[in-house]
Amino acid sequence: MESPYCLAAGGYRDTIALLSFSPPTGAGTAGHIKTIAESPTPRNTSWIERSVDKPNTLYSISEDPRGKVFSLKLVAEGEQVEMQVTAVRDINGAPAHLHCLKDGSGIAVVNYLGGSMHLFPFELDGSLSVRSKSPALTFPFPYRERLSPNPRRQNEPHPHSVMEGRSGEFFVPDLGADTVWIVHRRGEDSLEIAGQLQAPPGSGPRHAVVSKDLQHLYLLTEMSHTIYVFPIGGSLSEFKATTPIQPLTDMAIDVVPPHIPPKYASVMDAAELCLNPNPAVASTTLYASNRYESRLSTVMAEHGLEADDCPRPHPDSICVVVFTTNIDIGSGGGGKSSPKLEKVIWVETGCDVARAMSVSRDGKFVAVAGQKRGGVEIYEVEGEHGEKLSLVAKAADLENIADLCWL
DSSP states (O other): OOSSEEEEEEESSSEEEEEEEEOOOSTTOOOEEEEEEEEEOSSOOOOEEEOSSOTTEEEEEEOSSSOEEEEEEEEEETTEEEEEEEEEEEOSSOEEEEEEOTTSSEEEEEETTTTEEEEEEBOTTSOBOSSOOOOOEEOOOTTTTSOOSSTTTOSSOOBOOOEEOTTSOEEEEETTTTEEEEEEEETTTEEEEEEEEEOOTTOOEEEEEEOTTSSEEEEEESSSOEEEEEEOOSOHHHHTOSSOBOOOTTOEEEOSOTTSOHHHHTTOEEEEEEEOOOTTOOSEEEEEEEEOGGGHHHHHHHTTOOOTTOOOOOOOEEEEEEEEEEEEOSTTTTTEEEEEEEEEEEEEOSOBSOOEEEEOTTSSEEEEEOSSBSOEEEEEEESTTSOEEEEEEEETTOOSEEEEEEO
């Protein structure tokens, strides 16, 4: 793997693809994506993460009704590279996401259909422990005694992702409950709910990122395709309060391109939310992917809606959202920071159902994939805020990709 950049690509397939990416060498030149290996794995690897301290160790899920989580290692023999499964654990039903703990001690996994979460510790070599009990934490369902805003999608808890905050607490967006659960670790492998962030009814929380200064959580909702901003800079004792934390007022950004009429935007689903990690980018720059712009008439028909004036099909877009920081130094402000919306830009991709998207670890490139068509595309990041995206490489032959992980 001589290329300075490599990615793992998983999805609704029987293998994980290992890709190399060679960036452009100068003005007017193109980059190149090459498939190095296709390694057999458990089916439907819809999320992959790299170990925080072992570069050749990866973790993934099998998004089947029963569900599995497993560890892998990259093995090179001469010119050949493959991924080998090192340990497998059964879990509580159709996992959607996993997160590698910042301290390198384990992974947290959420189950979309099981409405639950597990914590699995690691062995010394980074493989999943097969000895831990790792009991499931089952999330409550606030709409159990009343009709949910969207009965078709919100019939039970549907935790969709998990990320870690400043002090090791987990944030778990729950599409079914319109809630982001705050979860604490107890001991080696147990979990408990400690509080919640409250999203608007019917919005369907999907993915989130924590700001580089660890003061705010940016939440992307799937069904209302909106970014909400929550203050999370308080102490752990504040997170234990019985009153849910509300999003900041006047800070809701619709990520659907403005040329899509509301009638059609209602059937589009937001997918991925990424933060540019480059410390040289002083702003909080987010990239959100949209789905179904190229197949609006089909999706409208699936929802039983008329589509006579359907907009011309376009490939899906990436919404680039830039926040700068306000510092309140007035009376009582105490120097607290608050985000200020600077700009919103849409970049059209060549992807159909742009579910997978990931930013390189240095923040210089954004990779996106079409789950249905369009393959994998890589964009170079430029501009003061990382807001300019230019297509530099494409591999059109890769299919059914649901996640991309920079190695």
